[in-house]
Amino acid sequence: xxxxxxxxxxxxxxxxxxxxxxxxxxxxxxxxxxxxxxxxxxxxxxxxxxxxxxxxxxxxxxxxxxxxxxxxxxxxxxxxxxxxxxxxxxxxxxxxxxxxxxxxxxxxxxxxxxxxxxxxxxxxxxxxxxxxxxxxxxxxxxxxxxxxxxxxxxxxxxxxxxxxxxxxxxxxxxxxxxxxxxxxxxxxxxxxxxxxxxxxxxxxxxxxxxxxxxxxxxxxxxxxxxxxxxxxxxxxxxxxxxxxxxxxxxxxxxxxxxxxxxxxxxxxxxxxxxxxxxxxxxxxxxxxxxxxxxxxxxxxxxxxxxxxxxxxxxxxxxxxxxxxxxxxxxxxxxxxxxxxxxxxxxxxxxxxxxxxxxxxxxxxxxxxxxxxxxxxxxxxx
Numbered sequence: 001x002x003x004x005x006x007x008x009x010x011x012x013x014x015x016x017x018x019x020x021x022x023x024x025x026x027x028x029x030x031x032x033x034x035x036x037x038x039x040x041x042x043x044x045x046x047x048x049x050x051x052x053x054x055x056x057x058x059x060x061x062x063x064x065x066x067x068x069x070x071x072x073x074x075x076x077x078x079x080x081x082x083x084x085x086x087x088x089x090x091x092x093x094x095x096x097x098x099x100x101x102x103x104x105x106x107x108x109x110x111x112x113x114x115x116x117x118x119x120x121x122x123x124x125x126x127x128x129x130x131x132x133x134x135x136x137x138x139x140x141x142x143x144x145x146x147x148x149x150x151x152x153x154x155x156x157x158x159x160x161x162x163x164x165x166x167x168x169x170x171x172x173x174x175x176x177x178x179x180x181x182x183x184x185x186x187x188x189x190x191x192x193x194x195x196x197x198x199x200x201x202x203x204x205x206x207x208x209x210x211x212x213x214x215x216x217x218x219x220x221x222x223x224x225x226x227x228x229x230x231x232x233x234x235x236x237x238x239x240x241x242x243x244x245x246x247x248x249x250x251x252x253x254x255x256x257x258x259x260x261x262x263x264x265x266x267x268x269x270x271x272x273x274x275x276x277x278x279x280x281x282x283x284x285x286x287x288x289x290x291x292x293x294x295x296x297x298x299x300x301x302x303x304x305x306x307x308x309x310x311x312x313x314x315x316x317x318x319x320x321x322x323x324x325x326x327x328x329x330x331x332x333x334x335x336x337x338x339x340x341x342x343x344x345x346x347x348x349x350x351x352x353x354x355x356x357x358x359x360x361x362x363x364x365x366x367x368x369x370x371x372x373x374x375x376x377x378x379x380x381x
Contacts, residue, residue, distance in 0.1 A: 001288075001295045005073070012070055016077040019050075025083035044086050044117050053115050054091045061099055061107070062115045068297040072243055079249035089158075090114045090121035094167045097184070097236045101225035106186070110165075124154045124168030124187070124211065125234070131156070132366050134169075135178045135231060139213065141170035141185065148172065148185065148223070150193075150216040156360075160196050160209040164189050173228050184230035186222040193217075203352035242307045243293040247314045248286040251321060254350070255283055258325050261343055272328045279321055286314050305375030312367040315357035322351040 005013055023046055047053045050064065055071055057063020066074065078085050095114055098107055113119045130137040139152025150170055160166070166187045173181030187194075193216035199208040225233040259276055262268050289310040296303040325347040326333040335341030336348045358364040372378040 001292055002298065003291065009069060009073060013073045013077060016074050017081075020077060020081045020083055025081065027082045027084065040084070040086065040117070043084065047086055048115060053086050054095055057091075057095060057099065061095075061111050069294060072245060072294045075243075076245045076249060079246040082253070086117065088121070089123045089167075090119070093123065094121055097167070097224060097233060100236055101184075101233050105221065106224065110186070119165055120159065120163045121165045121167060122157050122160045122163040122189075124157060124166045126156045127153060128155050132363055135182070137169060137171060137182070139168075139170045140174065141172045141183060141218070143172070144217075146220050147217040148183075148220065150185075150187075150213040150218060152213050154211045154213075155208075156199070157196075157209045157211050158207055160189070160211050161198060161206070166211075167224075169230050169234050172230075176228065179231050181228050182230040182234075183227050184224040184233045185218050186224060187216070187218055191216050191218070201353070202355055203349050205353075242303065242310075243290040243297075244307075244310045244314050245287070245290040245294070247318075248283070248290045248310075251286055251314065251317055252280075252283040254321060255279055257343065257346070258321075258328070262328055265342075267328055272324075275324050275328075279317075279324060282317050282320070286310070286317055289313055305371045308362070308367040308370040309375070311361060312358075312364055312371070315361075316364065318357045319354045322347070322354040326351050 023043075026040065026043055044053065048062070051057075051059060051062060052064055052074070054061075054063040055066045055074055057065070059065045075085075091114060095111060098110060102110075110119070114121070124139075125134055125137075127137050127139060139150065139154065141148040141150045143149075148170070152170070154160075154168065157166075166189055168185050168187055169182050170185055171181055172183040175181070193214045195212045195214070197210040197212070198206045199210060200206055201208065224230075255276065259280075262272060262276070289306075293303045293306050293310050296306055329342055329347050332342050333347040333351075336345035338344040341348065369380075373380055
């Protein structure tokens with residue numbers, strides 16, 4: 001595991017840090033929920049000039065062509081500065097998929113518009129009963145002339161209510177084994193037959209949605225790669241930086257704010273001090289897990305169970321921090337109104353938001369299965 005930058009990496013870190021110090025980036029809000037409801041054009045333009053909107057994309061497509069270590073350093077510095085990165089699912093998943101599997105027409109139509117922020121995208125993967133076992137998805141796409149006709153449902157679709165395009169997986173051969181017979185489709189969200197139902201989370205936020213398809217027609221030109229090979233295409237990403245360094249840094253920053261409040265308000269009993277000291281050590285361990293993942297990638301290998309360990313540890317640490325904060329603040333921790341609640345209601349909102357941490361991105365149960373089978377060599381359950 002490498003803890004120190006080499007001279008070239010140190011120079012790159014200084015460049016990113018100096019840029020962030022002078023560019024006046026928009027900051028992530030304290031609760032970690034950024035809603036892009038303000039004009040971000042100036043910031044996007046600054047990042048686009050450097051290829052930093054999609055740093056992992058090749059330069060020929062508007063990216064920076066960064067390696068995994070450079071991406072790691074950039075992500076770490078952005079997290080330390082709480083600076084907003086203008087990425088998202090279209091940059092991290094769709095763009096690399098189109099670069100590798102898309103045809104020239106698809107690349108020309110979509111890649112530049114993604115970088116310019118002219119289109120917003122959502123991911124149509126999960127379905128009721130097909131979340132952790134995604135390959136069991138049942139949304140059907142039946143060939144009809146030059147179109148596919150889609151019927152079915154997606155769920156937990158982040159941002160569907162604000163997106164104008166969706167990249168999705170649908171079953172195009174119901175008789176094939178479940179990992180086959182799936183195709184990767186690009187869908188204009190204005191297409192007739194699409195309806196969206198909001199899903200409000202515990203914190204009262206609208207981020208997720210249910211999306212229903214009733215005889216929705218998708219032109220054949222919107223199929224990415226080979227028909228019935230969508231499962232393998234959908235797993236593609238050119239950005240292998242999976243260290244969760246942003247989450248690791250974020251955990252420490254959250255702890256710092258809670259500790260400052262506890263000190264200022266003399267809430268620090270011996271029990272509270274011990275709890276937060278232990279959590280500080282855990283946050284440092286989370287960062288080391290991130291460094292382990294990036295060290296594996298820098299050596300030319302692909303982290304598997306190591307990335308699952310980092311994800312599992314980070315998401316469960318977030319819940320432990322949230323519980324500790326609510327306990328330390330007492331009944332005031334339940335308040336959410338800014339100006340009335342301590343820390344502007346951050347404790348309660350983070351507590352409620354942390355519930356999804358061990359579900360989204362692969363449940364804790366799935367991560368433990370990966371660690372057990374691929375890391376420890378145990379038999380499958």
